[in-house]
Amino acid sequence: MSRNLLLGLVALAALHPCAGSAAGNDEGAAPGVAAAQTFVDEAEAQLAQAREHLNRTLWVKQNFITFDTDLLAANATENYNNLIVDLLGRAKSYDGMDLPDELARKLELLKRQIDVPPPDDPAKSAELARLTTELDSMYGQGEYCEDGKCRDLEELSELMRTSRDEAALLDAWTGWHGIAPPMKDKYARMVAIANEGARDLGFADVGSFWQSRYDMPPADFVAETDRLWNEVKPLYQALHCHVRAKLGEAYGTDVVPPTGPIPAHLLGNMWAQEWGNIYDLVAPEGAGQGYDLTEILEAREFDAKAIVRTAEGFFTSLGFTPLPETFWQRSLLTKPEDREVVCHASAWDLDDQEDLRIKMCVKINEEDFRTAHHELGHNFYFRAYKDQPLLFRDGANDGFHEAIGDTIALSITPEYLVKIGLLDQAPDASRDTGLLLRQALDGVAFLPFGLLVDHWRWQVFSGEVEPAEYNAAWWKLREDFQGIKAPVARRPDAFDPGAKYHIPGNVPYMRYFLARILQYQLHQAACAQAGFEGPLHRCSIYDDKQVGQRLQAMLAMGASRPWPEVLQAFTGTDRLDATALLAYFAPLKTWLDEQNRDRQCGW
Numbered sequence: 001m002s003r004n005l006l007l008g009l010v011a012l013a014a015l016h017p018c019a020g021s022a023a024g025n026d027e028g029a030a031p032g033v034a035a036a037q038t039f040v041d042e043a044e045a046q047l048a049q050a051r052e053h054l055n056r057t058l059w060v061k062q063n064f065i066t067f068d069t070d071l072l073a074a075n076a077t078e079n080y081n082n083l084i085v086d087l088l089g090r091a092k093s094y095d096g097m098d099l100p101d102e103l104a105r106k107l108e109l110l111k112r113q114i115d116v117p118p119p120d121d122p123a124k125s126a127e128l129a130r131l132t133t134e135l136d137s138m139y140g141q142g143e144y145c146e147d148g149k150c151r152d153l154e155e156l157s158e159l160m161r162t163s164r165d166e167a168a169l170l171d172a173w174t175g176w177h178g179i180a181p182p183m184k185d186k187y188a189r190m191v192a193i194a195n196e197g198a199r200d201l202g203f204a205d206v207g208s209f210w211q212s213r214y215d216m217p218p219a220d221f222v223a224e225t226d227r228l229w230n231e232v233k234p235l236y237q238a239l240h241c242h243v244r245a246k247l248g249e250a251y252g253t254d255v256v257p258p259t260g261p262i263p264a265h266l267l268g269n270m271w272a273q274e275w276g277n278i279y280d281l282v283a284p285e286g287a288g289q290g291y292d293l294t295e296i297l298e299a300r301e302f303d304a305k306a307i308v309r310t311a312e313g314f315f316t317s318l319g320f321t322p323l324p325e326t327f328w329q330r331s332l333l334t335k336p337e338d339r340e341v342v343c344h345a346s347a348w349d350l351d352d353q354e355d356l357r358i359k360m361c362v363k364i365n366e367e368d369f370r371t372a373h374h375e376l377g378h379n380f381y382f383r384a385y386k387d388q389p390l391l392f393r394d395g396a397n398d399g400f401h402e403a404i405g406d407t408i409a410l411s412i413t414p415e416y417l418v419k420i421g422l423l424d425q426a427p428d429a430s431r432d433t434g435l436l437l438r439q440a441l442d443g444v445a446f447l448p449f450g451l452l453v454d455h456w457r458w459q460v461f462s463g464e465v466e467p468a469e470y471n472a473a474w475w476k477l478r479e480d481f482q483g484i485k486a487p488v489a490r491r492p493d494a495f496d497p498g499a500k501y502h503i504p505g506n507v508p509y510m511r512y513f514l515a516r517i518l519q520y521q522l523h524q525a526a527c528a529q530a531g532f533e534g535p536l537h538r539c540s541i542y543d544d545k546q547v548g549q550r551l552q553a554m555l556a557m558g559a560s561r562p563w564p565e566v567l568q569a570f571t572g573t574d575r576l577d578a579t580a581l582l583a584y585f586a587p588l589k590t591w592l593d594e595q596n597r598d599r600q601c602g603w
Helices: 031-063 067-094 101-113 122-140 153-162 166-177 181-200 206-211 218-251 276-282 293-299 304-317 325-330 366-384 398-410 414-419 429-443 446-462 467-482 510-529 545-556 563-571 579-584 586-595
Strands: 143-146 149-152 346-349 356-359
Touching (some): 031 067, 031 101, 031 122, 031 356, 067 101, 067 122, 122 181, 149 153, 181 206, 181 446, 206 218, 206 446, 218 276, 218 510, 218 579, 218 586, 276 366, 293 366, 304 366, 325 356, 346 366, 356 366, 366 398, 366 545, 398 563, 429 586, 446 467, 446 510, 510 563, 510 579, 545 563, 579 586
Antiparallel strands (some): 346 356
């Protein structure tokens, strides 16, 4: 996960007025420009201290969930939020001023330093900090308890991944979603306060505040995401049609009818966002992907550290410097037995330099093998731009931060597994349909979910959806975008969005949709640079140091330039384009259309 997840906590000393100072003026510079430069320089110095304190506070809180760490986190959140609001208020003095491009960009990027803006009211700021901390902890401590036995998300997710018992899957699904109703009132109050903060910053609501972060007007950004979705929607619909039919064969058409949406508990994932875990139910007859990576990892007796070491080895094969020894000393790779932690995988940059870590309760399976490659993508991105000025130490946009690790994960091909000794030989081309289907069950199936999470929040923040309608609006979007339905009638007090970490954690989600488009575009460009001429899904850039050098140069740009310029530096185009994804899965689309010839698709 990108740095924006981390920007919520810090205790900070009193600020010193700086906007009117002309100290350090360049000779001949206009006084207003000089004052703006001084303000930004001092703001970056304050933020450098604040972010390290912030990250260390949040690390402790997520790794030791207690009453006291919650209290410390709430206090630190309030202080950090107040710092950002103070800086943004001062930055308004330079609105409309003719400033050098770099300086103007830094002032704009100040707005990316916070996701949930507090209002200019000390009491409400403190309340907002408490609410965001409580919501995060409620999720982290969530358990489904029945008959004296309690199961957390890790255990329930493992059941969702492996079980084919419909009753057990339904029990796990309803049990986990039962953690969320107590969050609902707190979430609604948080929305109201955060919207006040967004209005204080000149935005209609938090949704428009988030939409403003993409180097284009908010309305243009929404239109851009709609364009991309419409490009990939036919591929998703074909996949949905095939999966629904095969689930009907497995569970019976009384459970999964041949038309309409699919019940959410049968797709191998608690949120039905990725479907790779049900590959065995939907695979082509006699044409599987040719290997089971989970079985291989178990047979080779991989542990959590070995999985992460393997992911590091991919990056070092491209010429990246190995992670510091402190990464291995300080990261959390397995779930502790003695305390509550937030197991949701995330990457951390605690000091904007070399204190890099991940927090992940690694399971020995293919999903976490890929996730480890993804998370380290963040870490190597952090390091690549560490020498930029502080406000440029971020991804070109948040979708870039997610896309880098995803791009590397596309190189986890059979050929790559042969090179690192996990396969003796790559399956032949007859297995390509299975390979592509396995990837599409994650990469393509995710696309509408990646889009709808923030569509729901945009409706909530704008007031289009009131608290009483939260759950109904959530499931309407799930059906409209995904063709997924709740497996059982939902109670009036249900708050099913809260059962997904990014809602109580207040992590903007559109980044993941953008990343799923962008990763194929970056992969296609990297493979072209490598001179690869075969099918795109068989290309791995492992051990290609020339491609690694160009990738490193792009990452080192950080947020110093608008993202279209960063994209163009690596791909040659400044526009997001879904054609690379469609080209990657073109053979699968042909196969899916053949399978679906006599089926009624859509929902």
